[in-house]
Amino acid sequence: MTASDDLLSVHQLSVSFSTQAGIARAVNQVSLGIRAGERLALVGESGSGKTVTAMSLLGLVRGASITGQIRYRNRDLAALSNKEWRSVRGREIGIVLQDPNASLNPTMRVRSQIFEALRLAGVTRERRQDEALGLLAKVGINDPAGILRAYPFQLSGGQQQRVVISIALAQQPKLLIADEPTTALDVKVQAQVLRLLLDLGEQQHMSILLITHDLSVVAGFAERIAVMYAGRIVELGKTTTIFESPRHPYTQGLLRSTPRADADQGARFDAIPGEVPPATDLPSGCAFRSRCPFAQARCAAELPVLRDINEAAHQVACHFAGELEHVKRPAAESSDATA
């Protein structure tokens, strides 16, 4: 459910493509909301539809049929033409992608690429140099002047991603989408970049939609989590709640397979057996049933929808959500689920 004070609220968004193998339903009836200044994580394996969802929030999905609404400040973005989208992209919603090396144009200096964003932000030519230096400093770059002159290939992965972030910030968007922003980076740099995003979000009162497959990244960053599977949201709630008492079997599986620093030595962490069904060939009813240890006949017959559970602001899409026992984590217990 989405609250009326949401910055962005998505209603029953569905995105499907026609491909050679049939119709691919990448996103199915997704509804979620983000408040101003909030950090929401969209979690799922590859193939869950999270990137397509992110791209539709910027109108960057081409050749697909899109139904549903994307409400942002009294406008339905899903109905916008490409020209109208231009006033939203960058200025209201920004994005950071996974591979920073691929995100920057290799034939243009960093300076040109940042200046371009500043120009779109309405910054006059004389002020662009200073603004760019300021932006780079804000994202934690040590030698802003040198970096400006450089070409992307001369920068390290961490530096490149910081540049990408600075470009996204140039127009001061209200919402930043970060699609696997740290996956392609060194482990050490990952923590730094996440920290940077968090700080920036708080300083600018900017909402962040963090898209990731890695739950360990979510803890300590996001306030709420939406778990996605085969194009649907299967569980939605506060981070602490989800980590402490995950209700959907998929979420439970994900948590089990996420290595934790505070787990005992020898604690098992097993991947969920099986694979995500292809978007062109989704099973009837619950898409997770082929990998779910608790699947019943009803799961095949009837599609589970998101519904509230006793805890506040916690929703699960499973017929048996309330009835399943908590699957206790092997050693570490609920008390230290990170906030």
Added chain:
Amino acid sequence: MTETTPPVASLRDSAGPMSAVTGWGLGGRTAAIRSVGLWLAMFLILIAIFGPLLAPQNPSAIDFSSRLIGPTASHWFGTDEAGRDVFSRVLEGARITLSSVAVVIACGAAAGVIIGTIAAVVGGIVDELLMRITDIGMAFPPLILALGLAAALGASLRSAIIALAITWWPRYARLVRAMVADIQNADYVTAARELGAQRLWIVRRHILPATVGTMLVQVTGDVAAVTLTLAGLSFVGVGAQPPQPEWGAMIADGQTNLPIVWWPVLFPGLALMLTAVSFSLAGDWIRDRYARDDR
């Protein structure tokens, strides 16, 4: 086997001077169009073989009383300056053109195979030298080189064929060298197994089909390119000599009576264009088919 040529060379691979005609992909759903090319190419080959038998009239029959008649029921393509039936001449021209092209490609391929094998087997500086010459040879404007050679040999269809054959070996050299390199790599692969049968199987199963496929694509592309170049040489006077009804020579003959008498120029040209386009489409079809089958 490392590549010793600079990166631009790979561009030359795919876009030699005649690649305007070849290597066009017309998109996934237009496979139908490409198979049309294949059928057309085969049709043309049949015409080349049987055409003159189907010709309604004797292509060499001179008849000054019916010169320069436009297309009519009895002369579908009209008659030329000497009263010969253009349609019959176009049909015979198919045989001349395609058989000449076949010889050129066969010789060029043979020369290319020899040179490519030498380069691959000897290796070292010889390899680099040969490959460098191959690079330049692939991209060098074939027409002018063939012109020089044919002029030196004396202007005739035979000279043109020899000249073109000498000009057209580079790509086959490259293909063969790559194939031999692959075979030698297969050696490393099977070194651990040490089964002679294994190696042979790898050659037959993987390398040969790939090379044959690529070679077929190359050949069809070359048919198109050589046809046009040969016609160019004949047009200029260095190839087929009158009264041979080679298409390029026919166009040269018909040039003098333009623009009123357009048929001796139009129809041979259309035939040339049809040949070039259909063979290159056929090449595309083969490339698609082969690319889907293997790997």
Added chain:
Amino acid sequence: MTTQILRRACWSVIVLLALALATFLMLNVIPGDPARLAVGPGATPAQLAAERIRLGLNHPLAEQYLLYIWHALHGNLGISSETQIPVATSLAQALPVSIELVLAAMVINILISVPLGVIAAVRKDGWIDRGIRVFSMSLGGMPVFWLGLLLQVAFAADLKIFPLGGEISANVSQGQKITGMPVVDSLLEGNWGALGSTISHLILPALTLAAFFVPIIVRTLRENLVSALAQDYIVLARSKGMSERRVVLVHALRNAAVPSITLLGMQVGWMLGSTVLVEEIYNLPGIGSYAVNAVLQKDLQPVVAVVLTVGLVFVIMNLLVDLLALGLDPRARLAARAA
């Protein structure tokens, strides 16, 4: 970087020497015994021997070859047996005409192929794209000389928009010969009457020559642009809120253009080799006509000289293009500078 340049220059020289060898063979070996050709069939053995000595044929072949190169480097390319004018002199007059033709054809080529390539890439798989590709393919299948005749008939003879041939109308005064290129000379002199006339005489030939080379550029540009447009930095560029036109023309084209530019450079050589087919039809006194007329008179020296000239231009353009490709790639340039 300098080592690379030197290396390529060395190879170019070797290739030129190989080409000179080919032309030497064309002159002295392939046609048969030059002495016999010179004295004719009815000569006595003594006359034959004398002629042989006179022509320097008693020296070993290698020595003759070196002598040939020596002469060529000093601008002595033999004498046309037909006109008795030194080949180098005639060539010097004919070459500028052909070069001007090639340059004009290049301009037309770029003006036609670049828009077609860009449009085909942007509207990939649509009707326009297919139409462009079919059109290009037909263009590539047309014999150059045939197209020339067709254009001449259609536009010059029937519609009378352009002149039938020649460099300039008979009733227009040509003025001084500065570079030997009609249009350029008129421009340099400010002779506007001649300028108009020479340009209109150049259009059909240039169009004919260009047509055959348009498809390659269209195809290459389309391919490279399509793959550039699939990159992440394009997504990021769009996400800044940029206009699609800027995304394609500034970001994508910069990356896609280099291979096409390289090809264009090589096409200069190819075009020069194809002037043979165009100049005859349009009665332009370039190296193509020179070669063709010589061929018909069985006059070998000019033909071979033309082959050598085209080869020289081709090798030089190749070298330039290689260097250009090196220079355009910021990675190579900066790495070389640092080294």
